[in-house]
Amino acid sequence: MTTVHTTNEVNLSAPTPNQDADLDLMALTMAALRFVNPWSVNTEQKQWTEVVPGSPEAKDRTITLAEVAHHDTPDDCWIVIYDRVYDISTFLDEHPGGGDIMLEYAGRDASTAFRSSGHSRMAVKALDRFLVGELPLQERLYRRPGGIKLSDIPE
Numbered sequence: 001m002t003t004v005h006t007t008n009e010v011n012l013s014a015p016t017p018n019q020d021a022d023l024d025l026m027a028l029t030m031a032a033l034r035f036v037n038p039w040s041v042n043t044e045q046k047q048w049t050e051v052v053p054g055s056p057e058a059k060d061r062t063i064t065l066a067e068v069a070h071h072d073t074p075d076d077c078w079i080v081i082y083d084r085v086y087d088i089s090t091f092l093d094e095h096p097g098g099g100d101i102m103l104e105y106a107g108r109d110a111s112t113a114f115r116s117s118g119h120s121r122m123a124v125k126a127l128d129r130f131l132v133g134e135l136p137l138q139e140r141l142y143r144r145p146g147g148i149k150l151s152d153i154p155e
């Protein structure tokens with residue numbers, strides 16, 4: 001005679017995953033990934049404070065490339081030009097070269113793009129309006145001892 005199992009007879013006491021152990025495993029995995037490649041696991045919290053672009057406080061503020069990378073949307077768009085960080089969110093619609101071209105560099109370095117577009121001295125001067133900070137010495141390419149020398153970059 002064939003035995004038919006009803007739902008009640010099914011073994012419901014099968015071991016459930018130990019959630020604490022799972023969490024530890026996840027933490028270990030993240031730690032290992034961070035060790036192998038710190039850039040692959042972004043667990044950084046926002047560390048910057050609001051500053052008015054172009055204000056005197058902006059000149060003294062150090063901003064890392066990791067922080068810049070958080071600002072990569074049309075509403076919150078930062079770029080790096082010659083080791084300085086600019087908040088160009090309000091300038092996207094005004095830019096004579098168009099907003100899209102600048103958005104391509106949102107959250108990262110736009111020095112060579114800016115340079116190769118043949119911007120005038122007036123355009124270089126206009127950068128000041130958008131300044132929010134400066135890269136730390138160890139992340140700079142241009143304005144550091146032994147860095148890339150360009151005769152015409154702003155002081």
Ligand code: HEM
Nearest residue numbers: 086088096097101102110113114117118119120123126127
């Ligand atoms: C805050 C950053 C920037 C400022 C203040 C700025 C400013 C200007 C200004 C004033 C002009 C008019 C021409 C001139 O005076 O040189 C211009 C044109 C232009 N810009 Fe920018 N720019 C910025 C970033 C960029 C970036 C990142 C790119 C990327 C490729 C770019 C690409 C261009 C191009 C292609 C033109 C020429 C447009 C044309 O002649 O039709 N700009 N920009």
